[in-house]
Amino acid sequence: MPHTIIEPFRIKSIEPIRRTTRAEREAHLRAAEWNLFQVPADAVLIDLLTDSGTGAMSVQQWAGMMVGDESYAGSRSWPVFRDAVRDIFGYGHVIPTHQGRAAERILFSVMCKAGDIVPNNTHFDTTRANVEFVGARAVDLPCVEAADPAVSHPFKGNMDVAALDRLLSENRGRVPLVMLTVTNNSGGGQPVSLANATAVSETCHRHGVPLYFDACRFAENAWFIKQREPGYADHAPIDIARAMMALGDGCTMSAKKDGMANIGGFLCTNDDVLARQEENLLILTEGYPTYGGLAGRDLEAIAVGLHEALDEDYLAYRAASVAYLGDHISRAGVPIIQPPGGHAIYIDAKAFLPHVPPSALPGVALANALYLAGGIRSVEIGTLMFADAARMELVRLAVPRRVYTQSHIDYVVETILEVFAEREAIGGLRIVEAAPFLRHFTARLAPLETAR
Numbered sequence: 001m002p003h004t005i006i007e008p009f010r011i012k013s014i015e016p017i018r019r020t021t022r023a024e025r026e027a028h029l030r031a032a033e034w035n036l037f038q039v040p041a042d043a044v045l046i047d048l049l050t051d052s053g054t055g056a057m058s059v060q061q062w063a064g065m066m067v068g069d070e071s072y073a074g075s076r077s078w079p080v081f082r083d084a085v086r087d088i089f090g091y092g093h094v095i096p097t098h099q100g101r102a103a104e105r106i107l108f109s110v111m112c113k114a115g116d117i118v119p120n121n122t123h124f125d126t127t128r129a130n131v132e133f134v135g136a137r138a139v140d141l142p143c144v145e146a147a148d149p150a151v152s153h154p155f156k157g158n159m160d161v162a163a164l165d166r167l168l169s170e171n172r173g174r175v176p177l178v179m180l181t182v183t184n185n186s187g188g189g190q191p192v193s194l195a196n197a198t199a200v201s202e203t204c205h206r207h208g209v210p211l212y213f214d215a216c217r218f219a220e221n222a223w224f225i226k227q228r229e230p231g232y233a234d235h236a237p238i239d240i241a242r243a244m245m246a247l248g249d250g251c252t253m254s255a256k257k258d259g260m261a262n263i264g265g266f267l268c269t270n271d272d273v274l275a276r277q278e279e280n281l282l283i284l285t286e287g288y289p290t291y292g293g294l295a296g297r298d299l300e301a302i303a304v305g306l307h308e309a310l311d312e313d314y315l316a317y318r319a320a321s322v323a324y325l326g327d328h329i330s331r332a333g334v335p336i337i338q339p340p341g342g343h344a345i346y347i348d349a350k351a352f353l354p355h356v357p358p359s360a361l362p363g364v365a366l367a368n369a370l371y372l373a374g375g376i377r378s379v380e381i382g383t384l385m386f387a388d389a390a391r392m393e394l395v396r397l398a399v400p401r402r403v404y405t406q407s408h409i410d411y412v413v414e415t416i417l418e419v420f421a422e423r424e425a426i427g428g429l430r431i432v433e434a435a436p437f438l439r440h441f442t443a444r445l446a447p448l449e450t451a452r
């Protein structure tokens with residue numbers, strides 16, 4: 001039996017992608033004021049900006065789109081969605097939202113007030129922004145192994161449990177909830193072990209504080225547990241996911257990741273009182289509780305996608321294709337967060353461009369160089385995204401689900417290695433103008449040499 005891990009699907013419908021010339025890309029980047037978010041997607045060849053909402057749906061999901069019931073109240077698609085979510089996540093209340101950040105906004109609006117503290121292994125940017133928007137403080141408590149990008153550890157997404165215990169002891173009454181992000185996106189797409197989640201859960205509950213999962217990539221996290229955590233090799237990913245969620249009191253979810261859908265999300269809780277308040281807010285800003293921020297067809301696509309994300313052949317292929325990218329560039333000397341993450345490879349831009357200081361945005365400089373060299377779009381996770389809270393200067397190459405083939409990835413590897421060979425010629429940038437929240441989306445930038 002051959003050992004090659006293949007894409008466990010065949011392609012039924014294709015979407016052309018377009019090559020551009022270097023001169024065209026230079027013009028696009030200048031027009032975008034050196035911010036890749038502002039470049040039109042048509043001018044991108046391989047788009048690794050995000051794995052969010054960019055996946056390819058299956059025939060079963062498209063079939064679900066056709067049977068979706070668009071009734072305002074009591075849609076037939078609602079129990080299909082609710083039961084699929086409950087089957088995996090197990091929480092009593094399911095609140096559908098248009099995407100993950102809507103679930104976050106509702107959760108933090110209901111649970112937090114000014115002066116509160118919300119710990120997380122590492123907050124994603126929208127999560128941090130939604131915590132701060134209600135006047136609370138977002139505190140990251142990653143495990144010590146997470147600090148060094150080059151150090152390999154099976155569960156680098158873990159939370160520092162001793163630090164959590166200290167924080168909860170010192171801030172009694174000021175921590176309304178603890179969040180645990182699986183996998184830890186901003187920390188390198190690294191998984192959290194069941195042992196760590198159990199310790200976090202016990203610590204939270206000893207202090208009387210509820211634990212919520214940011215469950216965006218729950219299936220990829222379950223796969224890593226199956227591969228790496230002693231005792232779980234024979235467990236099905238769905239059972240591992242269920243065991244993890246059972247440690248919490250609720251979750252937020254972006255169905256644009258492991259929901260395998262192009263839009264959608266949900267908020268879950270076991271707390272009846274909170275659920276009522278959350279539903280009231282849902283009606284105000286998202287929609288009626290049987291559809292939230294979604295069309296009936298989206299509910300159907302997500303109900304199917306959540307289970308497809310837990311398929312073992314799919315997860316084996318998914319992990320193999322991301323690791324393939326990471327291993328090929330890292331073997332050639334490109335510094336990446338080790339080991340490769342579940343949905344993305346993170347290049348250590350500080351080590352890649354040691355001559356560009358954090359204030360000159362090395363991650364943005366590298367992302368722009370990859371675009372100029374090969375039309376590849378990636379995203380900085382560093383000083384532009386997090387300002388002073390940035391712990392590292394990273395460039396994330398996020399792999400959309402079921403979209404690119406191995407030759408696409410080979411092209412990406414080749415482009416990165418070309419840029420690596422000429423890295424000394426890459427200069428930094430400065431910020432011309434930026435918004436107070438989530439500034440990386442809209443910031444206007446300029447190369448440093450033309451600053452004066």
Ligand code: F0G
Binds near residue numbers: 099102126181256265
């Ligand atoms: N939490 C995590 C860990 C995320 O990665 C994201 C989105 C969200 C919450 C918010 O979900 O986009 O549906 O509102 N991450 C995307 C990314 C945008 O590119 O990593 P959303």
